[in-house]
Amino acid sequence: MKNVVGILNDSNSSLENIVKVNVFLTDMANFGAFNEAYTKVFSAHKPARSCVAVKQLPLGVEVEVEAIAVEKQ
Numbered sequence: 001m002k003n004v005v006g007i008l009n010d011s012n013s014s015l016e017n018i019v020k021v022n023v024f025l026t027d028m029a030n031f032g033a034f035n036e037a038y039t040k041v042f043s044a045h046k047p048a049r050s051c052v053a054v055k056q057l058p059l060g061v062e063v064e065v066e067a068i069a070v071e072k073q
Contacts, residue, residue: 001041004067016045017069023051024064034063 008014023038025031031051038049047067057064 001037001065004065005041008069011069013069013071015042017072018042018045018047018067019070020068021047021049022066023049024054024057024066025051026054026057026062028053030062 004018005015008017023034025034034051
């Protein structure tokens, strides 16, 4: 989630602009720990979210987060 926040900051955006998050986990046993960290980041603003179990992710990572943010006018 630190990477997502960093990218948003570099784009003069913020977590409040995220409208959808896709989460990919290689082991659903990690969902509880991920969800705990996720809810700390998204405590007030809760964008739509999906979580998908996958067999493998690039570079051997266990979690991948894809976030879609909109630019506020």
